[in-house]
Amino acid sequence: MDTIFQGFISAFKLMAALDPTLLQIIWLSLKVSGGALVLAILLGLPLGALLALKRLPLRGLILSVVNTGMGLPPVVVGLFVYLLLSRSGPLGFMELLYTPGAMIIAQFVLACPIVTSLSHTAIVNVNPIIRQAARVLGANPLQEALTVIREARYGIMTGGIAGLGRVTAEVGAVLMVGGNIAGYTRVMTTTIALETDKGNFDLAIALGVILLGLSLIINVALRAFQRLGRASSGVVLWD
Amino acid sequence: MGLSLELAGIYKTYNGHEILRDCSWVFEEGLTYALMGLNGTGKSTLLRICALLETPDQGRVSYLADQKPLAPDLELRRRLTLLLPGVGVFNTSVFNNVAYGLKIRSVKRREIEKRVMAILDVVGLAHKRRERALDLSTGQAKRLGLARAMVLEPEVILLDEPTASIDQENTEIIEGIIRKMKAEGKATIILVTHDPAQAARLGDKLLLIQDGRLLPG
Ligand SMILES: Nc1ncnc2c1ncn2[C@@H]1O[C@H](COP(=O)(O)OP(=O)(O)O)[C@@H](O)[C@H]1O
Numbered sequence: 001m002d003t004i005f006q007g008f009i010s011a012f013k014l015m016a017a018l019d020p021t022l023l024q025i026i027w028l029s030l031k032v033s034g035g036a037l038v039l040a041i042l043l044g045l046p047l048g049a050l051l052a053l054k055r056l057p058l059r060g061l062i063l064s065v066v067n068t069g070m071g072l073p074p075v076v077v078g079l080f081v082y083l084l085l086s087r088s089g090p091l092g093f094m095e096l097l098y099t100p101g102a103m104i105i106a107q108f109v110l111a112c113p114i115v116t117s118l119s120h121t122a123i124v125n126v127n128p129i130i131r132q133a134a135r136v137l138g139a140n141p142l143q144e145a146l147t148v149i150r151e152a153r154y155g156i157m158t159g160g161i162a163g164l165g166r167v168t169a170e171v172g173a174v175l176m177v178g179g180n181i182a183g184y185t186r187v188m189t190t191t192i193a194l195e196t197d198k199g200n201f202d203l204a205i206a207l208g209v210i211l212l213g214l215s216l217i218i219n220v221a222l223r224a225f226q227r228l229g230r231a232s233s234g235v236v237l238w239d
Numbered sequence: 240m241g242l243s244l245e246l247a248g249i250y251k252t253y254n255g256h257e258i259l260r261d262c263s264w265v266f267e268e269g270l271t272y273a274l275m276g277l278n279g280t281g282k283s284t285l286l287r288i289c290a291l292l293e294t295p296d297q298g299r300v301s302y303l304a305d306q307k308p309l310a311p312d313l314e315l316r317r318r319l320t321l322l323l324p325g326v327g328v329f330n331t332s333v334f335n336n337v338a339y340g341l342k343i344r345s346v347k348r349r350e351i352e353k354r355v356m357a358i359l360d361v362v363g364l365a366h367k368r369r370e371r372a373l374d375l376s377t378g379q380a381k382r383l384g385l386a387r388a389m390v391l392e393p394e395v396i397l398l399d400e401p402t403a404s405i406d407q408e409n410t411e412i413i414e415g416i417i418r419k420m421k422a423e424g425k426a427t428i429i430l431v432t433h434d435p436a437q438a439a440r441l442g443d444k445l446l447l448i449q450d451g452r453l454l455p456g
């Protein structure tokens with residue numbers, strides 16, 4: 001009991017003092033997960049939109065692959081990205097292993113299926129009348145597609161936030177490809193794992209509390225977007 | 240200088256059911272046509288075909304200016320519009336809904352502002368311009384749909400049950416707007432309605448769909 005209590009006391013001291021190590025770890029976590037999310041949206045949103053709006057060949061197969069990707073265990077992703085980036089791997093020449101770049105790639109692989117799949121779902125679920133309305137108001141095919149995508153924007157943002165939630169919480173992939181190097185590739189989750197292992201609870205608890213807070217913010221945002229995306233009740237005129 | 244519309248031998252089948260058969264008519268420019276028919280007789284289908292949203296299985300839809308047929312391209316599509324029975328309100332403000340068609344035509348911002356505000360005044364929604372359009376009542380949503388169509392100054396306007404399932408007050412407002420459009424005489428109007436009295440009040444010509452055929456009413 002005493003250790004835990006002491007741990008919390010020291011943790012809050014660290015936070016109150018804006019401890020540089022703590023801040024650096026948080027900052028890197030945000031950079032890695034934020035970077036991964038941006039890349040995931042750049043690829044996942046157009047892909048989800050294409051799958052939703054066009055009759056692509058192999059669409060069913062691609063969707064199955066994407067949906068499987070949503071449940072990939074982070075250590076498996078860590079393993080494959082490791083193999084890809086290791087010195088003898090196909091991308092070994094880039095010398096990215098054990099850098100923040102490698103961590104971004106791994107988290108991108110984790111976030112992308114979520115962003116793609118939830119974008120696809122959001123766009124597919126836009127009422128077909130929106131597309132008709134855009135057309136009869138004079139939209140060209142591109143404007144028509146963009147109008148449907150914009151109508152799905154809150155669902156798409158939900159996908160982005162869900163992807164962010166997944167990558168900020170995972171530890172397996174970043175640990176394997178980042179190496180948890182102090183001052184360089186140490187993020188919140190890997191630090192918690194390591195410091196707990198060593199019995200240093202204060203930094204671990206401080207980061208744990210912050211991670212919980214972040215997770216709370218993410219969930220509040222998720223609910224807000226879901227609410228905004230819902231059409232108001234009763235008066236909407238479906239065809 | 241308006242548009243007339245010529246339907247020639249239109250057939251449409253859904254799931255093995257022949258909904259429209261051999262529908263032909265010439266809609267002259269500047270006139271208002273009231274189209275009636277029982278539920279499920281294909282009135283909405285015919286309007287969607289006229290709006291170039293759907294293609295008939297057989298037959299021809301031609302728009303003519305000065306007797307010359309026009310190619311069914313984007314330029315032509317932008318001279319006509321359809322008010323869908325469900326409107327299809329976009330999840331944005333009332334103002335942005337009405338501005339939509341002007342924005343995609345790259346109209347200048349200042350002119351958009353002017354034209355949208357003028358139309359919102361006409362339909363009595365100016366005070367709601369900043370509100371979320373999805374929060375409007377059914378009658379207000381129908382007026383929004385009408386405003387969104389009228390702001391484009393279409394030469395052909397297709398209205399699919401613009402006063403269905405709304406109250407007397409909203410119906411009167413909408414009929415007033417249609418009457419005003421008629422008086423200006425710039426647009427060819429095809430109005431689908433269930434209400435024979437409304438058809439008589441607004442239509443220059445009455446039409447009926449019966450057993451898939453388009454007949455004079
Ligand atoms: N997209 C569609 N797919 C299949 N059936 C349709 C479709 N649109 C309309 N129908 C059918 O065609 C018939 C005519 O529909 P509609 O044109 O909406 O009639 P109305 O507007 O006169 O009530 C109905 O039986 C309807 O179920």
Ligand SMILES: [Mg+2]
Pocket residue numbers: 282283284324399
């Ligand atoms: Mg109908």
